Amino acid sequence: METKPGPNAVLLDEPESRHRLATPALIVDLDTLEENIARMAGFCEAQNISLRPHAKSHKCIEICRRQIAAGAVGICCATLGEAEVMAAGGIANILITSPVAGSTKIGRLAAVNASIPDLIAVSDHVDNVEALNAAAAAVDETLKLLVDLDIGQNRTGVTSVEAAVEIALQIDTAPFLEFAGVQAYGGHLQHIPDYAARAAAAEEASTRLYDVIEALAAAGLEPVTVTGAGTGTFEIDTKRGLYNELQAGSYVFMDVEYADDALWPDGGPLFDAALFVQTTVISANRPGQATTDAGLKAFATDGPLPTIAQGAPAGAGYKFTGDEFGCVILSPGEDLALGSVIECVAPHCDPTVNLYDNYHCVRGDTLAEIWCVDARGKY
Amino acid sequence: METKPGPNAVLLDEPESRHRLATPALIVDLDTLEENIARMAGFCEAQNISLRPHAKSHKCIEICRRQIAAGAVGICCATLGEAEVMAAGGIANILITSPVAGSTKIGRLAAVNASIPDLIAVSDHVDNVEALNAAAAAVDETLKLLVDLDIGQNRTGVTSVEAAVEIALQIDTAPFLEFAGVQAYGGHLQHIPDYAARAAAAEEASTRLYDVIEALAAAGLEPVTVTGAGTGTFEIDTKRGLYNELQAGSYVFMDVEYADDALWPDGGPLFDAALFVQTTVISANRPGQATTDAGLKAFATDGPLPTIAQGAPAGAGYKFTGDEFGCVILSPGEDLALGSVIECVAPHCDPTVNLYDNYHCVRGDTLAEIWCVDARGKY
Numbered sequence: 001m002e003t004k005p006g007p008n009a010v011l012l013d014e015p016e017s018r019h020r021l022a023t024p025a026l027i028v029d030l031d032t033l034e035e036n037i038a039r040m041a042g043f044c045e046a047q048n049i050s051l052r053p054h055a056k057s058h059k060c061i062e063i064c065r066r067q068i069a070a071g072a073v074g075i076c077c078a079t080l081g082e083a084e085v086m087a088a089g090g091i092a093n094i095l096i097t098s099p100v101a102g103s104t105k106i107g108r109l110a111a112v113n114a115s116i117p118d119l120i121a122v123s124d125h126v127d128n129v130e131a132l133n134a135a136a137a138a139v140d141e142t143l144k145l146l147v148d149l150d151i152g153q154n155r156t157g158v159t160s161v162e163a164a165v166e167i168a169l170q171i172d173t174a175p176f177l178e179f180a181g182v183q184a185y186g187g188h189l190q191h192i193p194d195y196a197a198r199a200a201a202a203e204e205a206s207t208r209l210y211d212v213i214e215a216l217a218a219a220g221l222e223p224v225t226v227t228g229a230g231t232g233t234f235e236i237d238t239k240r241g242l243y244n245e246l247q248a249g250s251y252v253f254m255d256v257e258y259a260d261d262a263l264w265p266d267g268g269p270l271f272d273a274a275l276f277v278q279t280t281v282i283s284a285n286r287p288g289q290a291t292t293d294a295g296l297k298a299f300a301t302d303g304p305l306p307t308i309a310q311g312a313p314a315g316a317g318y319k320f321t322g323d324e325f326g327c328v329i330l331s332p333g334e335d336l337a338l339g340s341v342i343e344c345v346a347p348h349c350d351p352t353v354n355l356y357d358n359y360h361c362v363r364g365d366t367l368a369e370i371w372c373v374d375a376r377g378k379y
Numbered sequence: 380m381e382t383k384p385g386p387n388a389v390l391l392d393e394p395e396s397r398h399r400l401a402t403p404a405l406i407v408d409l410d411t412l413e414e415n416i417a418r419m420a421g422f423c424e425a426q427n428i429s430l431r432p433h434a435k436s437h438k439c440i441e442i443c444r445r446q447i448a449a450g451a452v453g454i455c456c457a458t459l460g461e462a463e464v465m466a467a468g469g470i471a472n473i474l475i476t477s478p479v480a481g482s483t484k485i486g487r488l489a490a491v492n493a494s495i496p497d498l499i500a501v502s503d504h505v506d507n508v509e510a511l512n513a514a515a516a517a518v519d520e521t522l523k524l525l526v527d528l529d530i531g532q533n534r535t536g537v538t539s540v541e542a543a544v545e546i547a548l549q550i551d552t553a554p555f556l557e558f559a560g561v562q563a564y565g566g567h568l569q570h571i572p573d574y575a576a577r578a579a580a581a582e583e584a585s586t587r588l589y590d591v592i593e594a595l596a597a598a599g600l601e602p603v604t605v606t607g608a609g610t611g612t613f614e615i616d617t618k619r620g621l622y623n624e625l626q627a628g629s630y631v632f633m634d635v636e637y638a639d640d641a642l643w644p645d646g647g648p649l650f651d652a653a654l655f656v657q658t659t660v661i662s663a664n665r666p667g668q669a670t671t672d673a674g675l676k677a678f679a680t681d682g683p684l685p686t687i688a689q690g691a692p693a694g695a696g697y698k699f700t701g702d703e704f705g706c707v708i709l710s711p712g713e714d715l716a717l718g719s720v721i722e723c724v725a726p727h728c729d730p731t732v733n734l735y736d737n738y739h740c741v742r743g744d745t746l747a748e749i750w751c752v753d754a755r756g757k758y
Contacts, residue, residue, distance in 0.1 A: 007483070008483075020481075020482075022758070025758075079703060098704070100661070101661040101662075104399060127717055148662075150664070153700075154665060154668075155701065156662035156664075282478045283480075283503055284504065285536070285542070286533060293477065301679075301680045302675045302680040322534065322566055323730060325535070327534070338506055338507060341481075350702050355733065356756060357756050
């Protein structure tokens with residue numbers, strides 16, 4: 001997973017180097033990243049709730065280290081491949097938030113569990129629990145397991161209180177499994193733009209979680225960990241008092257999607273954009289537009305379009321004009337010279353990061369560090 | 380650019396291994412790939428036209444080698460980073476189809492030009508031509524250059540006959556540049572689904588190219604190479620007699636986008652789908668649907684949705700339910716067991732390939748080879 005730092009390494013520590021990168025290049029503003037990490041850590045400490053940031057957003061060992069140094073109990077990974085990379089990078093406490101299925105992957109899960117002090121997996125099916133126990137037995141290492149609960153997204157997770165209790169009991173009695181609690185992530189809630197509407201939807205979703213916690217306690221299986229929430233609901237979910245661990249990930253970077261959501265009751269921006277894509281004008285032959293080198297292989301295309309943070313006149317827009325081409329849309333009479341450098345806010349941070357080998361970490365206008373996107377494409 | 384073959388290497392040559400991969404996994408059907416490569420090579424040979432397949436579709440040295448072995452004159456790359464990888468991999472004849480701008484990248488372009496026998500770049504601006512000449516002079520190696528011509532896409536390229544002639548003359552008289560001809564790619568034409576409508580639009584676009592060729596000839600600058608066309612227009616552009624080199628790329632794999640287009644006058648499929656994404660059912664708790672491990676980080680999201688090629692009941696659909704989650708939509712009463720393996724046709728091949736480290740090359744049901752996506756994310 002060690003990757004070369006790429007063609008921009010020659011610019012490290014050079015004055016004004018931020019604006020001279022070979023593009024498209026992924027940029028992290030270190031001051032803002034540090035501020036975002038500190039703010040979330042401070043919030044969780046003040047609320048006396050554990051923070052386990054989701055590494056699927058950044059896939060970067062160095063950012064995991066910084067989050068843990070700031071107080072996080074560990075990290076989340078979305079995939080087994082991410083967890084393998086992070087474990088090999090020295091991260092000792094990892095929750096894999098997706099069910100792991102298929103004999104090849106279940107074997108690998110047991111192996112990575114045996115390699116670090118604390119790995120936690122999730123399951124939502126009795127057949128899967130059985131296979132996980134068998135794989136843990138094969139390497140003689142107990143696996144901690146959460147029951148994955150559906151609270152309304154209709155994706156993974158058990159769909160009834162009865163199924164949750166059944167699986168928890170199965171885990172509790174399996175010789176090589178340890179019942180660790182419940183995961184309840186409401187992905188469908190994260191991007192409801194209005195705070196009050198999001199809070200109301202989260203309240204409704206939480207009734208499922210409440211019922212499961214009650215039923216588990218009645219069965220003598222009080223969940224040690226109740227984990228969930230994202231950047232859109234962490235503050236709301238904390239208030240409800242059901243969770244003791246938050247999984248938010250996008251807060252480290254923010255993006256165009258989250259910038260549109262009111263994360264806080266007063267709507268104020270709690271975190272600032274720390275992730276940008278830098279691109280260069282490679283063709284400028286038409287009035288009112290300029291063609292750049294960052295197209296749909298340089299940005300996530302599942303969400304909103306990129307917005308322009310700097311380098312173009314106010315009001316300029318961005319659109320994709322091909323796999324490797326973007327277009328800055330200017331007002332009539334405006335133009336951008338060939339070679340002009342533009343920085344865009346990433347449209348959806350997680351899949352944007354997954355398109356790059358490296359982060360170019362800037363301090364002001366200077367390229368200060370280059371970090372690897374270590375778990376890029378690791379499934 | 381040498382990448383580890385990944386966790387599925389243990390399955391090489393095992394019977395039925397195609398259906399036991401750790402997923403999501405990119406699959407290439409070797410029989411179909413070879414047939415597609417041979418068909419396009421045969422077509423170009425019969426038409427006495429050069430083929431220079433676009434490597435942006437596959438980013439794979441091994442596939443370049445096979446295309447050249449089948450008769451291609453060389454390859455196209457969309458980015459300088461791709462060209463660097465391919466040159467280091469032994470590919471000697473490379474056309475970079477996008478203008479290269481910015482001093483860092485222009486210096487790298489001159490360096491890679493000095494490292495292989497035949498590199499060709501494109502330009503559409505006098506300032507860029509001047510910078511390219513200076514960079515070529517600095518390494519004392521002449522650079523071949525095409526004038527990039529806009530034939531209606533409004534992206535890169537010169538927009539007038541006069542500008543084309545001006546730049547061609549500038550190249551011709553620059554001491555370290557060689558005028559190599561014209562590039563005219565009509566990206567806006569490739570996905571007009573109806574053959575006759577696409578042919579009519581291509582005919583209209585070609586008048587711009589015709590006028591430029593005439594004007595260049597009148598100025599004593601007959602273009603040696605006239606290059607362009609894609610999988611959607613190669614047959615039409617060949618008939619028009621203006622091009623002597625085709626740049627089609629997607630034909631090696633095909634995808635959901637091109638499967639909807641009538642590539643041939645009789646509408647028949649000239650090439651077959653060779654590229655698939657394999658995914659596994661990781662949650663099956665709801666009637667009429669199953670959750671898989673291939674979401675919007677496993678497929679291009681700019682085009683149509685993936686279609687299911689095998690592993691699910693006829694009529695099943697696919698949708699994204701998150702970065703790492705997909706959903707197979709089944710008819711009422713149907714279900715798919717946990718661990719079921721599904722293969723989807725890639726929705727848009729180029730940006731789908733860019734999400735993976737490796738190709739899993741299958742011969743029938745056996746994993747026969749693993750190739751690297753060598754130029755993945757190389758900008």
